């Protein structure tokens with residue numbers, strides 16, 4: 240993004256500033272009423288980290304990561320404790336991965352992917368085709384030569400990471416800031432179809448990755464740029480161009496503030512049949528004003544079922560591309576800011592997502608049990624699978640029974656010939672046959688009746704039998 244925006248955070252109204260206190264009071268009153276009537280609500284768990292709390296809501300919480308900070312103990316401590324999705328901040332860009340034409344270098348990006356995999360985190364790939372951060376040789380190409388170079392780059396990079404990427408930003412920042420059209424760039428000058436060619440190429444190279452269009456200044460529903468991206472996604476869906484998600488970067492400051500219609504924007508994109516992800520969130524400012532805006536963004540995402548996760552663009556304020564605007568959740572020493580607490584509280588508000596099988600009426604028995612029915616070994620697990628020719632992604636929901644879980648293990652068997660390629664939010668015992676998936680550090684504790692999700696990806700046929708779940 241090459242636009243310089245004004246800094247500061249003085250745009251919040253007095254009414255908005257006083258909102259948190261009112262909300263807390265009414266939430267407490269509401270909680271007391273619910274506790275009196277619905278016993279299960281009192282036992283819902285509340286996560287103590289961003290990743291665990293987001294997972295309880297079926298979402299992820301991620302951060303941009305710089306490979307050269309993986310030797311900083313404070314940085315890595317926060318990363319491993321709080322986040323379950325990472326985006327390489329610069330290491331997967333074209334200039335980093337193909338510095339000379341046809342010569343690929345994945346060293347730094349691989350370090351981040353390895354770190355993520357070793358710690359049960361997923362990876363957002365960023366970015367395959369972009370007018371910025373191109374290697375010099377690509378900047379000097381045009382026409383058919385550039386189009387072929389782009390296709391080859393996407394094929395090579397997406398194939399290198401095949402099976403390891405949750406979602407790719409296939410195309411980044413292709414629209415102009417005003418006027419409702421495309422941004423002029425060497426890629427745009429290869430022909431208006433360059434974006435759909437990029438998506439089709441990425442799909443062929445990694446059919447399991449979700450394919451996203453990612454941009455900034457697409458948060459306000461009334462802005463021309465938002466409408467232009469919306470119309471492109473609508474057109475792609477109508478014509479069968481493979482697109483699965485839209486990334487809203489959401490870099491907010493006084494020149495580009497959080498808009499009151501943000502939730503509308505998320506809802507309208509989702510209604511096109513794509514996931515929505517907040518991909519580079521940072522909000523300049525400090526104290527309660529900044530915290531309120533962070534909370535609003537989280538609540539907006541949670542209100543839209545296809546808003547599948549939030550990524551902040553760095554860990555500590557000092558890690559930010561806009562460090563002077565102190566836009567992140569941790570201060571330069573790694574301490575949690577009020578914005579952190581606002582995000583965690585927003586993620587935890589309303590208890591956990593109820594288990595999908597909870598009956599809405601009591602079973603018809605004349606002799607109802609006085610304690611909730613025991614669920615096998617203290618937890619249950621259920622599978623949701625997306626199978627395609629040659630591969631699959633399975634999501635597993637672990638639901639606690641009548642007592643809270645302090646650790647869990649899920650058992651299932653992969654069919655012959657099937658093999659795991661990637662696992663998130665859990666640690667697998669192997670890659671084929673009968674497998675046990677154990678919780679990772681941040682999601683072992685699940686409150687009574689609460690749930691958490693993990694997932695895995697593999698080649699071959701997905702498991703279909705009922706999984707076992709064991710507490711402890």
Ligand code: 9MR
Nearest residue numbers: 240328329365371372411455488519560
């Ligand atoms: O945070 C990134 C910074 O370290 C780089 O210098 C910059 C170069 O373009 O890119 C930053 O990340 C950008 C992201 O890749 C795309 N959206 C805007 C981000 C902030 O500029």
